[in-house]
Each structure stands twice: as structure tokens, then as C-alpha cells.
Amino acid sequence: xxxxxxxxxxxxxxxxxKQVAFEIDTAIKTSDLGYSDSENSxxxxxxxxxxxxxxxxxxxxxxxASVKALVSExxxxxxxxxxxxxxxxxxxxxxxxSLVNVNLSVGSIFGIYEGELEGKNLVASAYVVYGPxxxxxxxxxxxxxxxxRVIAGKFKEIGEIFMNEKGKLNASGGxxxxxxxxxKAFIDSLFAxxxxxxxxGGMVPDLHQxxxxxxxxxxxxxxxxxxxxxxRQLFEVIPFALMYEQAGGEAINNKGMRLLELLPAHPxxxxxxxxxxxxxxxxxxxxxGIKA
Ligand code: AHM
Numbered sequence: 437x438x439x440x441x442x443x444x445x446x447x448x449x450x451x452x453x454k455q456v457a458f459e460i461d462t463a464i465k466t467s468d469l470g471y472s473d474s475e476n477s478x479x480x481x482x483x484x485x486x487x488x489x490x491x492x493x494x495x496x497x498x499x500x501a502s503v504k505a506l507v508s509e510x511x512x513x514x515x516x517x518x519x520x521x522x523x524x525x526x527x528x529x530x531x532x533x534s535l536v537n538v539n540l541s542v543g544s545i546f547g548i549y550e551g552e553l554e555g556k557n558l559v560a561s562a563y564v565v566y567g568p569x570x571x572x573x574x575x576x577x578x579x580x581x582x583x584x585r586v587i588a589g590k591f592k593e594i595g596e597i598f599m600n601e602k603g604k605l606n607a608s609g610g611x612x613x614x615x616x617x618x619x620k621a622f623i624d625s626l627f628a629x630x631x632x633x634x635x636x637g638g639m640v641p642d643l644h645q646x647x648x649x650x651x652x653x654x655x656x657x658x659x660x661x662x663x664x665x666x667x668r669q670l671f672e673v674i675p676f677a678l679m680y681e682q683a684g685g686e687a688i689n690n691k692g693m694r695l696l697e698l699l700p701a702h703p704x705x706x707x708x709x710x711x712x713x714x715x716x717x718x719x720x721x722x723x724x725g726i727k728a
Contacts, residue, residue, distance in 0.1 A: 444502070445501070445502025445522055445523065446502065446523070446548070446559075446560060446576075448500050448501070448502055449497075449500060449502060449503065449523065449525065449546075449548055449560075450562065450574055452496050452497055452500050453544075453546055453562050453564070453572065453574075454572065454591050455496055456489075456492050456493050456496045456544070457544065457564040457566075457570060457572060457586075457591075458570075458586075459492045459496075460488075460489045460492055460493075460529070460530065460544060460564070460566065461566050461570050463485060463488050463489065463492065464485060464530075464536055464542070464566050467485055467488065484533070485530055485533050485536055486509075486510060486529055486530040486533040487510060489529035489530040489533075489544065490508050490509075490510040490511070490529040490530075492529070493506075493508070493527055493529050493544070494506060494508070494515070497517065497525060498517060500521075501518065501520070501521060502521055502522050502523055503517050503518065503521045503523055503524070503525055504516070504517060504518055504519070504520075504521030504522060504523060504524055505517055505521070505524045505525075506524070506525050506526075506527070507524060507525075507526040507527070507553065507670060507671070507703050508526075508527055508528075508529060508671075509527065509528040509529065509531075509668060509671045509672075509704075510529055512703075512704075513703065514703070522550060523548050523549065523550055523559070524548075524549045524550075524553060525546055525547070525548055525549075526546070526547045526548075526549060526553065526670040526671050526675075526703070527544065527545060527546045527547070527671055528544065528545045528668070528671040528672055529544055530542055530543075530544060531543050531544065531545055531638065531639060531640050531672065532636075532637060532638030532639065532640065532641075535636070535637060535638050540636050540637075540638060540641070541565055541566060541567035541568075541636065541638055541640070541641035542565075542566050542638055542640065542641070543563050543564055543565045543566060543638065543639075543640025543641065543644075544563065544564045544566075544640075545561075545562075545563045545640060545671055545672055545675050545676070546561060546562045546563065546675065547561050547670060547671060547674055547675035547678075548560040548561065548562075549670075553670055553700060553703065554698065554699045554700065555669075555674045555677070555694070555695060555696040555697050555698040555699065556696065556697060558674050558675065558677075558678055558696065559576065559577060560574065560575065560576040560577070560678070561574075561575055561674075561675035561676070561678045561679060562574045562575075562675075563640055563644070563675065563676070563679070564640075565640055565641055565644050567641060569585055569586065570585070570586040571583060571584065571585045571586075571644070572584045572585075572591055573597065573644070573647075573679065575678050575679050575682040575683075576682075577678070577682075579596075579682065580596040580597060580598065580682050580683060580684075581596065581597040581647065581679050581682055581683050582595075582596055582597075583595060583596070583597055583648070597647050597648065597679075597683045598650075598683060598684055599647060599650060599651045599680070599683045599684045599685040599713050600650040600651045600684075600713055601651070601713055601714050601715055602651060602713055602714075602715035602716070603631075603646060603649065603650050603651025603652030603653070603712070603713045603715075603716065604630070604631060604632055604649070604650075604651070604652055605631065605632055605633075605634045605645065605646050605649060605651075605652030605653070606623065606626045606627065606631040606632065606633055606634070606652060606653050607633075607634050607635045607642045607643075607645075607646060607652070607653065607654040607655070608623045608633075608635065608653075608654075608655050609635065609637075609639075609654075609655060609656035609657075609666070609667075610656055610657055610659045610662065610665070610666065611659060611661065614659035614660040614661045614662070615657060615659055616657070616658075616659075616660075618723055618724065618725075619655075619657045619723075619724075621723065622719070622720060622723035622724070623655070625719070625723070626653065626716070626719070631652065631653075634646070634652070639654070639656075639667060639672060639676070642654055643676050643679070643680075643711060646711070646712070647679065647680070647683055647685075650713075651685065651712065651713030651715075651716070652712060652713065652716065653710065653711070653712035653713075653716035653717075653720070654710070654711045654712065655709070655710045655711075655712075655720075656708065656709050656710075657690065657708050657710075658690055658708040662706070664705070664706045664707060664708065665706050665707055665708040665709060666706055667706055667707070667709055668704055668705065668706050669695075669698050669700040669705050669706065669707050670700055670703055670704075670705075673687075673695050673698065673706075673707050673709045674695055674696060674698055676695075676709075676711060677694065677695035677696045677709075677711070678696060680711045680712070681694075681696060684713075684714075685711065685712055685713050685714065685717070686711075686712060686713075686714055686717040687709065687710065687711045687712075687717075688709075688710055688717060688720070688721075688726075689707050689708050689709060689710070690708040690710075690724060691726065692721055692724070692726035692727070692728075695707065695709055695711075
């Protein structure tokens with residue numbers, strides 16, 4: 437057990453994440469699949485699964501003393517909870533929620549910040565994968581990502597996640613016709629080296645697979661239609677950057693800046709992002725003309 441896990445305020449946050457993981461998993465498995473504009477059998481409005489998940493998380497954190505505020509992918513702005521709280525929890529309650537309707541894995545992502553909402557103030561992150569199994573990964577600034585899995589109704593620690601120097605998987609996001617020529621050439625060069633395509637369209641299972649299988653590259657570049665990419669800095673990009681760095685990989689933007697140094701101007705700002713093992717990120721720097 438590392439230092440941050442023992443700290444009570446942080447531990448309360450991790451325990452709350454475990455609790456909401458069970459509730460969201462139940463909602464995914466039992467709701468009317470989030471057909472948002474329909475009514476359910478009793479005539480009540482059906483809430484989309486991502487909105488339901490947001491409500492579950494907001495309620496669960498409302499009484500956690502160490503939480504100062506919440507910032508959700510589902511809401512504009514900051515929801516202040518307690519003046520005496522130490523941490524702001526920024527979260528995407530159900531990332532890739534449209535994939536539920538085709539029965540692919542989805543996830544929740546949490547970034548725990550102390551102080552201003554910027555990369556350097558992220559102290560811990562966590563994500564939950566809702567798939568054939570429910571898994572949770574937690575990383576802190578001084579611990580490797582720890583994988584836990586639900587076994588017999590409880591989260592059990594399985595082990596720390598380590599990435600190899602070089603992987604075999606290539607997950608490349610965004611609309612290909614809108615990629616830059618140099619990005620396309622780089623992605624093609626990885627396939628020419630023998631990398632295999634793995635991309636579900638859910639960043640949680642896609643990034644999880646790369647970490648658990650030892651390495652590779654996940655990219656969501658800036659494109660002509662989305663120059664700043666699609667993935668949000670506070671809830672998606674920065675929390676996964678901590679995971680990858682702590683697992684022994686790297687996470688940078690298109691200019692070579694560590695994603696853990698991003699400074700979002702607005703809670704919903706996005707950033708081009710690249711997560712990978714050291715080999716692939718070194719190759720990316722070369723392809724993008726970034727000096728090491
Ligand atoms: P969402 O906010 O609509 O759920 O979209 C987020 C998802 C990520 O999980 C995934 O990496 C990305 O969108 C996929 O986008 P694309 O289809 O453009 O590659």
C-alpha cells in the first residue's frame with residue numbers, strides 16, 4: 437500500500453468510486469438502454485445512461501468530506517460541495533456511452549485534483565471498465581496503476597500494471613480523411629512495422645487494453661475538423677496521462693508537451709493526445725518533428 441492510499445480523505449474517494457462503480461454497472465445492465473427521448477412503462481421520462489451515471493456520482497460524493505467540488509463532463513462549470521474539502525474530483529461518468537447500445541465496453545474516468553484545475557495538480561486518477569467483468573484501476577503520483585476486479589461482489593486487487601518499452605497495438609482515433617499527412621504516414625509506418633489495429637471507439641477499454649497488453653500507442657490527433665482533438669483534458673486526457681506515466685509509458689500532446697502539464701482554460705477544453713510505450717512515443721516525436 438502506497439502513501440496516498442493510506443491518507444483517509446483520498447481513501448474515502450477511492451471507496452466512493454468503488455460504490456458508484458457497482459451502481460453504474462447495475463444501471464447499464466438494467467436500464468432501458470438510454471433511449472433518451474422515450475418514456476418508460478410507468479410514463480416517467482427515461483434518463484440517458486450518462487445522465488443517470490452523473491447523478492449517481494454526484495449523490496455519492498455529496499457527503500464525502502474531503503471533496504471540495506465536482507466537475508462533470510455532463511455539466512457546465514464547477515459544483516461546489518464543501519469549503520473545507522481538499523480535492524476536486526473531475527469525472528466523465530460514462531465515457532463512450534453510445535457503445536452500450538451495441539454491447540461494447542464503456543467506462544467512468546476520475547481525476548482527483550488538489551488546487552487549481554491543471555495537470556500538475558492531479559494527485560490521483562481512477563477509471564472503471566464495465567465489460568464482461570468490472571475492473572477498476574487507481575494510480576497516484578507515487579504508485580503504479582493498481583488493477584482491481586470485482587470477484588464475488590467485491591473489488592479484489594489483482595496487481596500493478598507495468599508497460600513494456602515497446603508494444604504491438606495501434607489504436608488511432610479521429611476521422612482518417614481529416615488526419616494530417618504526417619500523422620497518416622506515422623500511423624502507416626507502425627502498421628508497416630507489424631503493429632495490429634485495436635480500436636473500439638471507447639477510450640477507457642482501448643487505453644486499458646494497451647496498458648494490460650504491455651504497450652502500444654493510442655492516439656487522438658488534432659484533425660482538420662477538430663484541431664484540438666476530441667478528448668477532454670480534465671476528465672479524460674490528464675487522468676489517463678498519470679496512468680500511462682506511472683505504468684512506465686509516456687503521454688504527450690502534438691507539441692511534445694507532457695499531458696500532465698496541460699493547463700485547461702475551461703473545464704471542457706480538449707487536447708490532441710498520444711499515450712504509449714516509450715518506443716512509440718519516441719517514434720511519434722520524430723514523425724511530428726518534436727525535439728526530445
Ligand atoms: P463521447 O464523449 O461521445 O462518449 O466520446 C468519447 C469517445 C472516446 O471514448 C473515444 O476514444 C472517442 O470518443 C472516439 O472518437 P472517434 O469515433 O472520433 O474516434
